[in-house]
Structures are given as structure tokens and as C-alpha cells.
Amino acid sequence: FNFCSSLIKIKIPSSVKEIESGAFSECSSLKEVIFESSKNLVSIRSHAFKNCEKLTTISIPSSVKIINDEAFYGCSSLVNFTMLNSVVKIESSTFYNCLKLVEITIPSSQESIESQTFFGCRSLKEITIPSSVKVIKSSAFECCSSLKKIEIPSSVISIKSSAFSGCSSVIEIVIPSSVTKIGESAFKGCSSLIEISIPSSITSIKCATFLGCSSLTHIEIPSSVTSIGDVAFQGCSSLTEITVPASIDLENIGILPRVKVNKI
Numbered sequence: 001f002n003f004c005s006s007l008i009k010i011k012i013p014s015s016v017k018e019i020e021s022g023a024f025s026e027c028s029s030l031k032e033v034i035f036e037s038s039k040n041l042v043s044i045r046s047h048a049f050k051n052c053e054k055l056t057t058i059s060i061p062s063s064v065k066i067i068n069d070e071a072f073y074g075c076s077s078l079v080n081f082t083m084l085n086s087v088v089k090i091e092s093s094t095f096y097n098c099l100k101l102v103e104i105t106i107p108s109s110q111e112s113i114e115s116q117t118f119f120g121c122r123s124l125k126e127i128t129i130p131s132s133v134k135v136i137k138s139s140a141f142e143c144c145s146s147l148k149k150i151e152i153p154s155s156v157i158s159i160k161s162s163a164f165s166g167c168s169s170v171i172e173i174v175i176p177s178s179v180t181k182i183g184e185s186a187f188k189g190c191s192s193l194i195e196i197s198i199p200s201s202i203t204s205i206k207c208a209t210f211l212g213c214s215s216l217t218h219i220e221i222p223s224s225v226t227s228i229g230d231v232a233f234q235g236c237s238s239l240t241e242i243t244v245p246a247s248i249d250l251e252n253i254g255i256l257p258r259v260k261v262n263k264i
Contacts, residue, residue: 005029012036018043021068025050035061044071046091053077056100062086069093069114076100079123083107090114092137095121106130113140115160122146131155136163138183145169154178159186161206168192177201184229188212200224205232211254214238221245223264228253 001007003026010024014036023045024030030052035041043066049055051074060067060083069091072078076099087107092114095101101121106113106128112135118124122145129136131153141147143166150164154176161183164170168191175182177199184206187193191214198205200222207229210216218241221228225245233239234254242255243262250261 001027014040016041019045019048021045022047024048024052027052030055033058039063044068046070050074067094072098090117092116099123108132112137115139118144129153136160138162142166152176159183161185165189175199182206182209184208191215198222205229207231211235
């Protein structure tokens with residue numbers, strides 16, 4: 001049904017076991033998808049409903065185990081997405097630019113939030129990351145501009161590049177001591193961020209990590225950190241005080257001359 005631009009409604013019969021790649025991709029007028037009571041449907045493949053921009057609500061049958069990459073990419077009108085605990089994995093870019101998606105539950109068995117899974121979900125206000133997650137991959141929550149609360153569980157060991165970049169409504173982020181790596185631009189453009197805690201498990205702060213965090217007033221860099229990348233704090237216009245290890249070179253990291261620097 002790829003590019004069936006006049007298709008408005010579809011009923012998936014109970015005999016269907018998989019919705020294959022691109023099955024309803026670019027069905028730009030599709031508003032309603034009904035799944036008949038089914039125990040057979042186990043997967044929704046890549047691009048299955050990509051750019052179905054009129055689709056507002058969808059309820060995934062309890063038999064589905066996997067939702068593949070870009071399955072609902074560009075479903076810009078999607079508000080309500082319901083899935084049960086049967087889903088064990090959501091792959092990369094699944095909800096890319098789902099602009100109106102307000103709420104979603106990440107499967108409790110998910111071991112990583114894949115790249116760009118929620119990129120551009122600008123109506124998403126709160127997200128619970130389950131304790132099964134070990135890695136938050138690149139741009140996973142980038143441009144989720146309404147996200148106000150981020151709780152990173154102690155199971156997470158790595159936050160990849162741009163993971164929370166552009167989350168402009170987030171006020172506070174606590175990074176657990178389990179995290180050993182934070183990628184470039186991880187919190188870039190988090191312009192409402194007032195406070196962040198960096199654990200001693202971190203040994204380096206990459207380029208542009210906090211670039212444009214214009215509400216950040218003070219920050220403490222633990223003694224475990226041996227390097228800070230270029231423009232890491234550029235655009236942090238409210239920063240008044242920073243505590244850093246004595247060995248750190250402050251040149252090119254974006255600290256304004258008026259900022260009080262405490263060496264440890």
C-alpha cells in the first residue's frame with residue numbers, strides 16, 4: 001500500500017503475522033488503523049507506517065514483540081500510541097518527528113534507547129527510562145523541547161552524542177555514578193537547565209557538551225575529569241562559578257572571563 005495517498009482507513013485481519021517493511025509508508029491520508037483481535041502479529045517492520053502524517057491514534061496488539069526502525073517515522077499527527085508489555089524492543093528512529101506524541105512507555109526489557117528514537121518529539125513532556133537500559137544512543141531525545149523531567153537510572157553506563165541536545169525545557173538532570181561516558185553535544189541547547197550533577201565516574205567532557213545551556217549558573221567538575229573539549233561551555237551566559245581540577249586547560253572551552261573559577 002506504499003504511497004496509497006487516498007487511503008483513509010485500514011483493518012488488519014487476525015491472520016497477519018507481520019507488517020512488512022514500508023507496507024503503509026507514505027499513506028499521507030491514513031487516519032485509522034484497526035487491528036482485529038490477534039495473537040499472530042509479532043512484528044511491525046521498518047518504515048511500516050512512515051510519513052502517515054494524518055494518523056492520530058494507534059493501539060498495538062499484545063502479540064507484537066518488536067517495532068523496527070522508522071516504523072512510525074514522520075507520523076506528525078500521532079498523539080496516542082498504546083502498546084503493552086509484550087513489546088521487548090523499539091528500534092532506531094521509530095518515532096522520529098512525531099511532533100504531537102505526548103506520552104509513551106519504553107519497554108521494560110529495552111537495553112538501549114536507540115539512535116533518534118524520539119528525535120523531534122516536541123510534545124513529549126515526560127519519559128521514564130526503565131532500569132534495563134544501559135546505553136542512551138546518539139540523538140535519542142534530541143529536540144524533545146517540551147521534556148521537563150529526565151531521570152537516568154543507575155543501569156545506564158553511556159550517554160552518546162546529542163542524546164538530549166535541544167531539550168530546552170529540562171531544568172535538572174542527575175547523572176548516576178554508573179555513567180562512565182558522555183558524548184559530544186549530549187546536553188547542547190538545554191537552555192532551561194539550571195543544575196546538573198557530574199559523577200566522579202566521568203573522566204572527560206567532550207566538545208560542546210553543555211554548549212548553549214544559558215540558564216546554568218554553576219557547575220562542579222569532579223577531580224576524575226582530565227580533559228574538557230572545545231566550546232564545552234560556550235553560550236552558558238548565566239554561569240557565574242565553575243569548579244575544575246587544577247590540571248584542566250580552560251582555553252577554548254567557552255568560559256567567560258567574569259566566571260569565578262575554583263581549582264581543586
